[in-house]
Structure formats: structure tokens, C-alpha cells
Amino acid sequence: MATDTHVKVPYVNLGAQYAGIKGEVLERIGKLLDSGAFILGQEGSDFEDSFATLCGTKHAIGVANGTDALFLSLMALGIGAGDEVITAPNSFLASASSIALAGAKPVFADVLDDFNLDPEAVRKAITPRTKAIIAVHLTGRPARMPELLAIAKEHGLQLIEDCAQAIGATLNGRHVGSFGITGCFSLHPLKNLAAAGDGGVITTNDDALAARLLKARNHGMRDRDHSDFFSYNSRLDNLQAAILNVKMRELPRWTERRRAIAAMYQQGLAGVGDLLLPQDRNGERAVYHTFIIQTARRDALKQFLQEHGIDSKIHYPVPIHLQQAAAHLGHKRGDFPETEKQCATILSLPVFAELADEQVDQVIRSIKAFFAS
DSSP: OOOOTTSOBOSOOGGGGGTTTHHHHHHHHHHHHHHTOOSSOHHHHHHHHHHHHHHTOSEEEEESOHHHHHHHHHHHTTOOTTOEEEEOTTSOTHHHHHHHHTTOEEEEOOBOTTSSBOHHHHHHHOOTTEEEEEEEOGGGOOOOHHHHHHHHHHHTOEEEEEOTTOTTOEETTEETTSSSSEEEEEOOTTSSSOOSSOOEEEEESOHHHHHHHHHHTBTTEEETTEESSOOOBOOOOHHHHHHHHHHHHHHHHHHHHHHHHHHHHHHHTTTOTTOBOOOOOTTEEOOOSSEEEEOTTHHHHHHHHHHTTBOOBOSOSSOGGGSGGGGGGOOOTTSSHHHHHHHTTEEEEOOOTTOOHHHHHHHHHHHHHHHHO
8 A cells, every 4th residue: 555755744843832822922922021920829829720610629739740739739648758659651751750859769550451450450559558540541541430430449548640641631521630539630731731841730629739749849838938838839821711711611622632532543553453542442532642552563653654754753662660760660571561562552642623624544554554564
């Protein structure tokens, strides 16, 4: 099958997202620069209010990045030295590194075929030292929250959501970030809702915890002159909030476009080769931060696509438990077989909202050509 090599398909195009909103973004930045309100101002408050409304939570607290959102949540919950926190080994490093940075021990549980935590594996990983579970909504698909909430309640554990890839995703009509004691979001430029730099948000329905987190992100200060406890500097800049306030309006449209692209892949690649494709399960509304296919011929397919002008990525080729940073935990290859199997077969296709139908068609045609050859 012939393919059109003239159509180039990047994995991302960060600049394209600003094309339709650039004027409004620059206007808001200009007003902010004139005002001099750079830290903890109105733009930040407005963004937090909108974000909480989106997630259906009482509170949203802007912080410097998604890793800090996880770390500050653990710290505010009193989790630290001697404690264990269970999470997934196939996520980005921050899911585990935040646990280690809080002084606790990351404990891994294997995942299911949707890349999210296996509740039964979580149950088996619980020890008397376990204090919390960090459930990762990987790829923008909600984790098995009802089962994980039941396990957490049964064992008296805190359940924290790592929503870095899943803003806007819902399960049975309920938004991620509203299930656990906190929801932790990243606003990194590659995320579905992206700042022009780093940023993060913590959501919660717990009034006392929200009050502590508001202090924890700002040196433990209750006002400009008094600190109640030593803490970190992890504030979401008003400059980023101003940009995000414009983007919040566009997020539903961008999300629907990602879902439409995913549907095109699901229809166009159905039954092709040995491909495994992601599909929403009952009650799930995924936001497709990544669209990850699986094939035993992953490396050859990736090379073929590259030769035909199509960029793809692997999220992630080395699981956390086999990283040098995690060597002290004593894991070996084979400890988490589903995670390791996926790491050898996964490939992320372009799925950003500005992708044209012609480019999506080119990806589909090229993959079909690869398996036909």
C-alpha cells in the first residue's frame, strides 16, 4: 500500500494551540504586567475557582508543578519516614519520586490492560506500614476508582489521585480529582491543559486539608508576617494563571477533538495486524492525553513511521522499578510482568487537538502499509 510521504505528522505542535487565542493571551499578560500582581493574585484565584468547578470539588490550590502537587499532598497528610505508599510502576517518575521525596517508601503494584492499577495487586501490596495509595489515571483514562476506594476504606488508607494526564476525564459522570482525598494535576506544556511553563493544581473536598495546603505552598505562612510551620515555595504564578484562564474556555473543545482523533484511530486501525487499541470501557470518558497502541513489532513500526515523516513516542520504555533511581528498592526484571510486557510493546501516536484529519489519515495509512508489507 502506498503512503503519502509529503504529509508530515509531528508528535506535538505546541505553538499551534495558541493560534486562535494568542491575541487574548497577550492582552491578559499585558494587563498583568501593568498591574504588577505577579504572585497569588486575582488571575490565580479566578483560575482556582474555575478549576474546582470543572472537577466538581470544593477547593483547587494552584502550585508550581504536578510533582509538588503530589509531594505537598503527602506532606499535608503527615505521610513520611517509615510509611509506605502504593502506586503504579509504569507511570512517569514523579508518581514514585514524590513518595520518596516525602521520606516514605514507594511500593509498586502491577497494572491491568488499560495501563492503570490492578486493585487486586494493590490489595496484595498492603502491609502494616502502608498509609496511602496513589492511583494514576494514565493516558487520560480513569483508574478503577470504586474498587480502589473500597480497598482504601477497608484498610484505613488515604487515596490520592495522580491526574497529571487526565484533566476532564470522568468515570460514571464524576470527574477525576474528586474521588480521593486530593487530586494532583500537572499543567506542563505537554498536558491537555497546558501552561507556558510548569504549573500544577491540587483539588480536595476537605476544608482543613485545603487550608493546610494553602499554607504549605507558601512557606507555611498564614499571612505575610507569620508562618505556622516550615514549608516550601510552590506557588502557581499569576502569569501562568492568566494564560490558563484563557485556555480553560477552550479545554472542552480540545478534549472533544482528542476524542474524535482517538475514534478515527480506533475505527481505521481495527483488526490491523496484532494491534491492541485503547477503548473507553463502560462509564468511562477518557481524554486521551496519549493514544497508546500495542504491537509485538513496536520498534520496527516506530522506525517505519519515522521514515514516513510521522513522529511517535514511547510512554515509557523503562518502568520506574527498573530505573537506577529505584535500585535501592531491590526490584528485578519480572517483578511486575504486565508492566514490563507493556513497556516492550507500547507506542504513542500523535493525538494533539490541532492535528488535521489529513494527518490522522496519513498515520492510519502508514500503519496499514507497515503491516501489509
